[in-house]
Amino acid sequence: MKLPEASAPTERKPVVLIPSCNRMVGEHPFHIAGQKYVQAVRLAGCLPLIAPPTDAHSLPELLALADGVLLSGSPSNVHPDHFGEAVLDPTLPLDPERDALTLPLVRAAVAMGLPLLAICRGLQETNVALGGSLHQAVQEQEGMADHRAPPGQPPQVAYAEQHEVEIQAGGRLAALFGAGQRVAVNSLHGQGVKTLAPGLHIEALAPDGLVEAFSVRNASGYTLCLQWHPEWLAEQNPVSMAMLRDFGAACQAYRARRALGLSPLSNPKVMHAQPQ
Numbered sequence: 001m002k003l004p005e006a007s008a009p010t011e012r013k014p015v016v017l018i019p020s021c022n023r024m025v026g027e028h029p030f031h032i033a034g035q036k037y038v039q040a041v042r043l044a045g046c047l048p049l050i051a052p053p054t055d056a057h058s059l060p061e062l063l064a065l066a067d068g069v070l071l072s073g074s075p076s077n078v079h080p081d082h083f084g085e086a087v088l089d090p091t092l093p094l095d096p097e098r099d100a101l102t103l104p105l106v107r108a109a110v111a112m113g114l115p116l117l118a119i120c121r122g123l124q125e126t127n128v129a130l131g132g133s134l135h136q137a138v139q140e141q142e143g144m145a146d147h148r149a150p151p152g153q154p155p156q157v158a159y160a161e162q163h164e165v166e167i168q169a170g171g172r173l174a175a176l177f178g179a180g181q182r183v184a185v186n187s188l189h190g191q192g193v194k195t196l197a198p199g200l201h202i203e204a205l206a207p208d209g210l211v212e213a214f215s216v217r218n219a220s221g222y223t224l225c226l227q228w229h230p231e232w233l234a235e236q237n238p239v240s241m242a243m244l245r246d247f248g249a250a251c252q253a254y255r256a257r258r259a260l261g262l263s264p265l266s267n268p269k270v271m272h273a274q275p276q
């Protein structure tokens, strides 16, 4: 059987890493990623690559394969250890293997200008990785709404639009959609931004004031972190498609620079830069 020729380097799709979640399926541990995130990377015009947990020394090699990173959502929570708190509700799932990969990965990606699109848990990981903290239960905070999905509902109900977000001036979403624009979004999270990490730009706010999107103000590369789920039925949502295309274009540009040897990929010092 003749395999198709590999395309020329300049024609190859950008490679986007999707760090895996890690959980037992029956008696066996698995590294997994949601299909809708894989499809979102394809809709962005990129090639998805699910990445299992990787030790710190291998992280530069992993990132050297990439032209972008998509941090997906997950039912698991970022371990409160990472923002100096004890676990409040031990019944909620955790994924320390994922934390061990994504937190240093976020810092390295931002330091080297690798495009980063973070969704739900991904927004939370990015905030914590760069020095921020999370509410472990937003709904238990005075004056805050319940941002969790309605319990026990089928996906088409759980991922239905639940509230609006207002786009804030001066960021990537304002450039795409206009400052002050209100966008209806879904909402499936119990954790949420408590203190925003230094150097982050608020891109959108929920009616109760919760940060629903941010970017990294002085990052040399594309960053966009969303608390909601644009990957859900993305093809039917012009706002989601505009953001995915924006991310895909950034990955394409990063790939082009890499092909010309212009990105700081070979500088190991960049890989381990700590957040500002």
Ligand SMILES: N[C@@H](CCC(=O)NCCCC(=O)O)C(=O)O
Pocket: 034, 072, 073, 074, 075, 076, 077, 078, 119, 120, 121, 122, 188, 189, 190, 191, 192, 229
């Ligand atoms: N567990 C965290 C993050 C919530 C989250 O990512 N929800 C989506 C889960 C399913 C999916 O991947 O769509 C929290 O509760 O805040």
